[in-house]
Amino acid sequence: MSIISLDKVTKKNNDHYDLKNITLNIDTGSKIGIKMPPTITKTLFGIIKGILPVSSGIITRTTNSIVYELNDDGLYNSYSVKKYLKLFKKIFNSNINIADNLQEFSLEDAENTKIKELSNDQKKRVSLFRMFISSSDLILIENPLTNLTDEGIELYLKAVDFVRKSGATILFTSYYMEELLLLSDEVYRYNENTGLEKTYI
Numbered sequence: 001m002s003i004i005s006l007d008k009v010t011k012k013n014n015d016h017y018d019l020k021n022i023t024l025n026i027d028t029g030s031k032i033g034i035k036m037p038p039t040i041t042k043t044l045f046g047i048i049k050g051i052l053p054v055s056s057g058i059i060t061r062t063t064n065s066i067v068y069e070l071n072d073d074g075l076y077n078s079y080s081v082k083k084y085l086k087l088f089k090k091i092f093n094s095n096i097n098i099a100d101n102l103q104e105f106s107l108e109d110a111e112n113t114k115i116k117e118l119s120n121d122q123k124k125r126v127s128l129f130r131m132f133i134s135s136s137d138l139i140l141i142e143n144p145l146t147n148l149t150d151e152g153i154e155l156y157l158k159a160v161d162f163v164r165k166s167g168a169t170i171l172f173t174s175y176y177m178e179e180l181l182l183l184s185d186e187v188y189r190y191n192e193n194t195g196l197e198k199t200y201i
Helices: 038-049 081-091 098-105 120-133 150-165 177-183
Strands: 002-013 016-027 031-035 056-061 066-069 138-142 169-174 186-191 195-199
Touching: 002 038, 016 038, 016 169, 016 195, 031 177, 038 066, 038 138, 038 169, 066 120, 081 098, 081 120, 098 120, 098 150, 120 138, 120 150, 150 169, 150 177, 169 177, 177 186
Parallel strands: 031 169, 031 186, 066 138, 138 169
Antiparallel strands: 002 016, 002 056, 186 195
16 A cells, blocks of 8 residues: 655746655655755655655655655754653654664664764664654655765664564665665656666666
8 A cells, every 4th residue: 555655746946946746655764865956855855754845746655654864864962862862752742662663773782882982883773763763654864874884884783674574664775776786675766857767676
């Protein structure tokens, strides 16, 4: 079942196209990757989330339970991992037990560590854990593997599989096709003239 459907969606700003001719069905349980630059990602995520209006095209949603992370989104550096996750558990009014799930994100040894002291690998998994706590139907993530170590990539992919098995649908964007091939079951390229072009893995 499709939870979000975009049909020839275009976002225009004066004479400039921020996004052009996007047609995409996001089915429940899917892992989709789209190769596109950061400026386009920000527009696409805003449209899917419903915070940006479109200039033309049709969007059909069966859920408004959507959370997203952009590459420049920050964490609360002075908080410990546990304090940070507990804050978002309260914000999301979540029933998820943080302690029981730390191992799934390979953070069991870092729960009392301040975020500013974490490695980039660990910070990415903390951010993914935060989105998992939201129990959203759809998670949108930009450039999750950029600047991660080989071990960090392996642990992030493990955590992504856990999040997906918990019922979330995930859409990734990146400027690097290699990232998307690791993360996704279905991959597209954004062409500024024609829209999305499917890449056959």
